[in-house]
Amino acid sequence: MTSRRYPRIDLGALALEAGADLADAFLRLKKIYADIDRRNATHTADLDLPCHRACSGCCEEAVFLSPIEFFYAWDHAQRNLSDEVRNEIVARGLRIYRQHQTLIDALSGPVPVGDHDHTSLAVQLRFRCPLLGAGGQCQVYEAREVYARLFGCSFNEESGIYGCDLVGAHLADRTLTLVRAKPAAERILALPLSRFQQVYPWYFQWVYGAIGIEEQDDDDNKPQMPKSSLPIVSGD
Numbered sequence: 001m002t003s004r005r006y007p008r009i010d011l012g013a014l015a016l017e018a019g020a021d022l023a024d025a026f027l028r029l030k031k032i033y034a035d036i037d038r039r040n041a042t043h044t045a046d047l048d049l050p051c052h053r054a055c056s057g058c059c060e061e062a063v064f065l066s067p068i069e070f071f072y073a074w075d076h077a078q079r080n081l082s083d084e085v086r087n088e089i090v091a092r093g094l095r096i097y098r099q100h101q102t103l104i105d106a107l108s109g110p111v112p113v114g115d116h117d118h119t120s121l122a123v124q125l126r127f128r129c130p131l132l133g134a135g136g137q138c139q140v141y142e143a144r145e146v147y148a149r150l151f152g153c154s155f156n157e158e159s160g161i162y163g164c165d166l167v168g169a170h171l172a173d174r175t176l177t178l179v180r181a182k183p184a185a186e187r188i189l190a191l192p193l194s195r196f197q198q199v200y201p202w203y204f205q206w207v208y209g210a211i212g213i214e215e216q217d218d219d220d221n222k223p224q225m226p227k228s229s230l231p232i233v234s235g236d
């Protein structure tokens with residue numbers, strides 16, 4: 001049986017093509033994540049939130065992230081996950097992309113006529129995140145995107161709970177001080193590689209769509225660039 005292997009990518013070189021210093025951008029992103037995590041921990045310490053490890057409900061719908069967040073999460077995966085696990089993740093991501101290609105690509109296209117953003121498309125897109133392990137645990141938890149850090153523990157724009165019904169019911173009628181999700185997430189706009197958002201399968205297609213390596217090729221640890229690069233707009 002022929003299976004595909006997907007090499008580690010030189011993410012720093014890929015970012016450099018877009019004029020971004022990835023190491024510096026990672027440091028800045030790490031600080032933003034740490035600050036959000038710290039504030040969330042303070043505000044929710046006494047709330048006994050019903051979220052529990054391996055509850056993955058919020059990872060079974062379209063989750064959006066910017067290129068810098070993808071680079072950070074995938075860098076973590078390249079450093080910490082085995083080749084086998086990474087290959088499975090990429091294969092799942094590419095499979096999901098093919099299943100939903102029309103909808104996913106439309107998210108990068110013009111806003112639908114009569115709408116002011118892509119929400120009407122995004123709500124139609126549901127899939128299990130390719131980075132979820134079989135047991136329902138995020139395999140890049142420490143490096144997960146900003147919306148995962150905010151979901152279930154922050155306010156949405158209407159000062160309701162940005163989270164699932166379970167958390168909403170748990171916190172109903174409580175007097176709360178929480179982080180506001182939108183301004184917190186928008187802090188990432190100060191970083192390079194942050195000016196659009198897409199879903200994980202789109203990124204896997206972008207990075208790996210053209211470069212699956214056949215099983216007999218043992219050059220899989222050599223960093224390789226995608227054959228084509230989509231435009232990345234630098235936030236600097």
Ligand code: SF4
Pocket residue numbers: 058059063129130131132137138139140141144145148
């Ligand atoms: S990367 Fe992790 S936290 Fe984010 S959607 Fe996927 S499984 Fe969930």
